[in-house]
Amino acid sequence: MTDAENKQIVPFVAQKLPVCQIPDCKLVVDVVFRSSDGSLCGAHAKTLEIFAEGFPPASLLKENEPxxxxxxxxxxxxxxxxxxxHAGRHPAxxxxxxxxxxxxxxxxxxxxxxxAIELCKxxxxxxxQNHSLEVLAYAVKHNYRQLANQAAPLTLKKSFQTIRRALPVNGALAWAQYRDECMELMRKAINVSPPVILHKGGRASCEEWPEFYMLVRDNFTGNLDNLEDYREMPHFIEAKIDKYLGECKNCQRRAQNWSGAISRQILHEHAPDFTSCL
Known part of the structure; x- marks a missing residue:
């Protein structure tokens, strides 16, 4: 407990002590907790001493004065x-x-x-997946580095203002650096040049290629919505081949080569861990 919270310990003056909320608990209530919304809950100094280290030891309590x-x-x-x-089976x-x-x-x-710490973790x-920012804040606060690295990529669509409200200063600055590094990796990947496969008559591409090429670039270049998914760029390319290049075998091969080149670039340029920026 913090010093401020310890100062909030005062003798209980009331006609009747609040009961312990645990069913069938027979222990004597000698500590009373008041919640932030004003509810009183009975507790036991001995179990606090056994199951937690963040409360004052039972020896500091005055006898018969909860x-x-x-x-x-x-x-x-x-x-x-x-x-x-309390001892016993805990809730799921x-x-x-x-x-x-x-x-x-x-x-x-x-x-x-x-x-309960590991269970909660x-x-x-x-x-x-559904609460990435809250989990990132929790992981940063309690130094769960692996969990922070798992959560951080899922927050890349968030604004810096949102991140700044959720994380401490060092965490927010680390996140900004981490996002910049991820954006640079995406730029490098999208700028990989698709090798030309000459068409009949010496043409570099068919009429469909420019639309296909711009579709891919526009979907990823500077698009924060796709920043966390930039590793999926090769799959995005391959998924669009039949629809946009279905009539041109040369451009299909060119797109497949482009996908492979981007895959190699992504493998070569490893994305940073968020915690490496802390």
Missing amino acids: EVVQLTEDSKTLELLLQYL LSSYAFPTVASLAEAVEKYQVYG VRMELSV
């Missing part, structure tokens, strides 16, 4: 957190919405509830 601890978590997160501060996080899981993930990191990893 303490009220003001926490920054809302009541839903707090009730879920308390389940991980797969049944909870992402905001609740993300809030719990932050709470178990803050209070060092080691039995796994759930955050499973959420990366």
Whole structure:
């Protein structure tokens, strides 16, 4: 807990202590948590000492004088957190919405509830496709480098203003550098020249080639929407061949050669890891 939160510990003055929310719990309530939305939850100094390292030890509490601890978590997160501060089977996080899981993930990191940290991390990893920015912020904050590298490519369409609000200064600056490096790799890939295959009469291409060529370039050049997918450029080219070059075998071969050259360029120029920019 932070010093500010420790200062929010005050004696509980009330006629009746709040009960522990865990079913069938027989332990004496000697700590009272107040959530950010004002709910009171009963807890036990001994289980806090056993299952977490982020709370004051039980020896610091006054006997027969329960303490009220003001926490920054809302009541839903707090009730879920308390389940991980008791022995027994814990709830399946797969049944909870992402905001609740993300809030719990932050709470178990803050209070060092080691039995739940890895479980929450796994759930955050499973959420990366739909909540890439939130997962990136979580990974940067808690130094989960592999997870940060997994999430970062999925955030490349975001504006810098959005990133700046979500990440600390060093993380936002690293993201800006990372995006610039990815954009440079995409520019190098799209600028690979498609080798010419001469047509009958010495022509370099048929009438369909210019439209096909510009379609590919326009789809990727400076297009942030495709920045995270630039490795798919060869597949994009091959998928358009039949529609745009279906009547010209020479231009079809040229497009296939172009796709292969871009693939080799992408393999040669490895994309940076986000964490290499931190």
